[in-house]
Amino acid sequence: MASDFIPEYKGVNTSLLEGDLVQFNVAMTNALSTQDVEDYAECAAAQYTLIRGYGFARHVRTNVAQQGGIWRGDAVYTISPSLPRGIKTIDAEVVAANCAERGIPTV
Template structure:
């Protein structure tokens, strides 16, 4: 017995609707594990940090940028510029070792960010800072 085209369209629509009702897995909540800072010289700062629950290293990179921006503001600097960052994941924990340059004046080259704007964006996203 052949199915009519109208029946096939209705059945397809119902199946699509049921698929939309399927439970969606919520993204795991990120758990920020802390930050260690070390001043390398007057303008270079190293950050070692960790977090759990992230799907990729984007969250740990954001966490580092937020920490660097807050650190710059605490030390009366207006800009941060990433120098280097390494990330690694082990047993569900992302770790990063990052070095940032902090400065009162906008540094030339690289990809400098205004510390105040970065800290405000971090707060809006719920990312902790130093």
């Protein structure tokens, strides 16, 4: 069925861990792969970064698991006003706009 492949986003829980370190727990159904879950977490991180008045984030890690048809992601990002060091950085404004175009909800 075609509806089996339409992602259903079940929500985001955000926790400030320490300083600029933020955890995003996301849940969804009908993900095609772990990448869909990772994208959802990245979209949440981008919007959260903007809400906090920052422009950039750096991906630290994402763990993805599936159980009973529900995919869950546990992602951690650092947020900062300037481009952080590292290779897995995101420009929050660009990523949030891309998420909106793709129909992926944010925080």
